[in-house]
Amino acid sequence: MFNLHYLADPKRIHENRESSRSYYLPYAPTDDDDISSRVLSLNGLWQFRYFSSHLAVEREHFFDETFWQNSNSISVPSNWQMEGYGIPHYTNIQYPFPINPPYTFSDIPVGVYRCEFLCQPQEMKQFIRFEGIDNCFALYLNGKYVGFSKGSRNPAEFDVTNYIKKGSNQLVVEVFQWSDSSYIEDQDMWWLSGIFRDVNLISRPQECIWDYQIQTSFDSNYENGYLTINFPELHGEELICDISLEKESLVFQKTVVINNGNRHFSFPVASPEKWTAETPELYRLTLSTAEEKIVQEIGFREVAVLDNQICINGKPILFKGINHHEFHETKGRALPKGFLEEEIQLIKQAHFNAIRAAHYPHCPEFYQLCDRYGLYVMDEADLECHGMGSTGNKNHLSSNQEWEQAYLDRMKQMVERDKNYTSIVIWSVGNESGNGSNHEMMIRWCRKKDPTRLIHHEGESRDCISEKDGRYFQDVQHADFNSRMYATLEELQDVVDNPKITKPYILCEYGHAMGNGPGSLKEYWEMFYKESQLQGGFLWEWKDQGIKAKREGHLTYLYGGDFGDSPNDYNFVLDGLITPDLQPSPSYFDIQRQQEPIDIDFSQFETGKIIFYNRNQFRNMLGVKCRFELKQDQEVVSEEIISVDLPHEKSIEVALPSSLLKEKKGNLLKVTLFDYQNEDSFKLPKIIASIPIEQAVFPEQVQDSFKFKLIQDDAKKLLLQNRKIYLTVDKSTGKWQLEDETHKPYLTSPKSIFWRPTTDNDFISAKMWREYGVDRMISNLMSCSISVNDSEKLQLTLNEQIGPAGKFWHINQTTKITFFKDGRVVYEIFGSPINHYPVTVPRIGLVWQLNKKFENTCWSGKGPLETYADTGNGSYGDVFSRMTDNLSFQYLYPQESGNHHQTKWVTFETVAQVAIKFQGADTFDFSVHPYSVEAIDSAQHIHELRQDDHYYLYIDYQQHGIGSRSCGPDVLDKYQLHLQNYHYQFEIRVKGAKSSES
Known part of the structure; x- marks a missing residue:
């Protein structure tokens, strides 16, 4: 018992x-x-x-x-x-x-x-x-x-x-x-x-191979290989074993006798096809005894630190990594058949080449898939005691001899089970468990058992950072490389500049992907590509761990506290690049862009050339199809497809097709690379980049249909009509709206807005914004004046004081609205903050109510995904069309989403072809939601949101960046929206529906 x-x-x-x-x-x-x-x-x-x-x-x-x-x-x-x-x-x-x-x-x-x-x-x-x-x-x-x-x-x-x-x-x-x-x-x-x-x-059988250990290595030129097999444990005194190695054909077959005095065998293999994440070449190894056979897929791969860099097969590599938990939305950690392979395919499609088994050994199928698809694996022991930090001694267990064997058992179990998977290049002693003598014992045992792989211990690296100035004072002494979580760009630069740090450096966690975000991935990858000591990192994390359930008749996702579990950490479990049902978030495409194997350089564009650089370190990309599209707004005026061979680690200059150079029209060149991995069992994504050729000139071919006729113009009201659309202006308040033929509103007069539904990454900033009352701004109209310069236009000037109740600061805002009798409306807005105002605000803009009949949206700018000042690098410049309902991504915890940064113009159109177009003097931000800011901000689950009978349209001067402050650095200063004097301008045009009377 x-x-x-x-x-x-x-x-x-x-x-x-x-x-x-x-x-x-x-x-x-x-x-x-x-x-x-x-x-x-x-x-x-x-x-x-x-x-x-x-x-x-x-x-x-x-x-x-x-x-x-x-x-x-x-x-x-x-x-x-x-x-x-x-x-x-x-x-x-x-x-x-x-x-x-x-x-x-x-x-x-x-x-x-x-x-x-x-x-x-x-x-x-x-x-x-x-x-x-x-x-x-x-x-x-x-x-x-x-x-x-x-x-x-x-x-x-x-x-x-x-x-x-x-x-x-x-x-x-x-x-x-x-x-x-x-x-x-x-x-x-x-x-x-x-x-x-x-x-x-x-x-x-009574006599059998109980355990075996496979190791591969190369000669000094990495040309010829060696396959070494150890048999540390047998059941029986002696076994005759046939060893065969096959790929498409038999490589070799040997018969050996295994006994106590003969358990180590090494076989030369001439010019083996090498395994890397880019070239996951596998061989079939069979160990056959009289009564049993064992089949193992293996690859020829060697990992080592050479010249202070982590190298695979002799070449320094860059870890384009992701942290991965085992989780399914309805099954928990019991993963259905085929689910992991779907995940691995999505991971590869985002150009990840590495994966951290966070924070425990995964099921065997995981490693088999990583071997086959090509992913460098950091395998991690099932060990974390993060909560011990609250005792004041994070090493309470890690330096406690009573727990020594428990720690060692976790290292042994992982290494012994997983030692024959080619994809594993790093053993990790665990996660967030401090740094103690028990870890040192784990490392000593591991080095003796498997000297062919590297060892990771972030806890030791953390202890190499001075509490006084936050700088590293030495390299790790026991692990093979330095490791850090959520380092800032400044901290990374300090590592590069620090002569005391010579070992390789990676981020085992960075870019906390909780909700909307993370921001500034572009800056991290610019540094990774530039500095050889920084060998990449593992983004946190792959997937939201929300549990799917039905609440109030709606499907939703639940998190900490929703089951009455206490204590809990609320929605911190929703921090992935994809949703639990494997739907990629916008940040998935952001990191996909940063990790693309091909870089497109437009610096020589004016000389008629584009430079392609193949970042791959092992894989040539042959027969890459390159499509050039010269566009004038939505129209493709010329198109050409060529084929390009891209050797690994090489740049190739490609001349622009002469047919494009002859074109007189065109304001955007779109370059798409595709079909470069046809032999794979799944399709890698296209690589798309675009460059504006000249300042866009947008055609006004619908100008004639903008003409309005004057219906009423007196002291109180201005009323204009264009077919079945009306524009009404209240001259006493400055409020106006567009109406249909029954005088129901199409577009209502806007209100100034400075708040956004807080994102998970607004964490710290939102607290400050709320303390300043940015979430409860009140507008007081100080004056409204009318100016009629000529018979063709009417100008209203609104002077407002906008500030929060109970706070000693406000914004003096002047809004000039010019109504042209051809139906154009021009906004010019000036703002100036007064007294003790916050350093930053979430947004500066206007919110309108837009009729839901405007179900189609078309815009020129970055797209098709949501973009913010520091996110959206997975997007590119073009003209995009989407259903208005599909402009936002639904994060599981409701928050700000769906912004479109650097927009030139946006048009909303009904089925009946009534159109409203916003065009900025400079670029602007826009977003559309079926919920108000207040509704989104107060909701804690998606099932709590109820759509209003109209859209909320936001035309913003700017929005604050996103960052990754939920568990990482704040928004970079250059992406923050500093509250200071501001000025922006845009124009609205309206096109009425065609009718038989017109």
């Missing part, structure tokens, strides 16, 4: 668990590679009972039918909270229990599982292998206790040969939600419990 005292004993890590081994599924000699007759999957429906306390579980009755009378069915794999038992609980740093290691709760929830299966042992040894159970579990088979294990994201394998019987067998697994190991599994994610990865019954 399992000893419950082990739940609070960090020295008791497992009992009767087999020694760790590399991951593989053995095959019978005659099996095809697709299906193994030696492996019986126990996945499926199991019987299940949930107990709120481990003290209420009658373990002695596990094999009595009375115990299971009130049981239900549950899917394995799954997390029981996602199946309706207990509640999901989200915390980032804080522990959900009182901090008193090794104790958690006096009542620990338990899930008891039962599975019945048939078995015909046939004199084979029988093993049950669990790939992942959260948090701690005890195993029983046919009425007998087998053993237990801790380590949620690590496998546990048990020899059940002496417990199993021929015919029907009963397997019982008792899973405990909490144990002492919860203290070192404090990752930023949902606390979810249960059997969440595969369960297999594995039949093995």
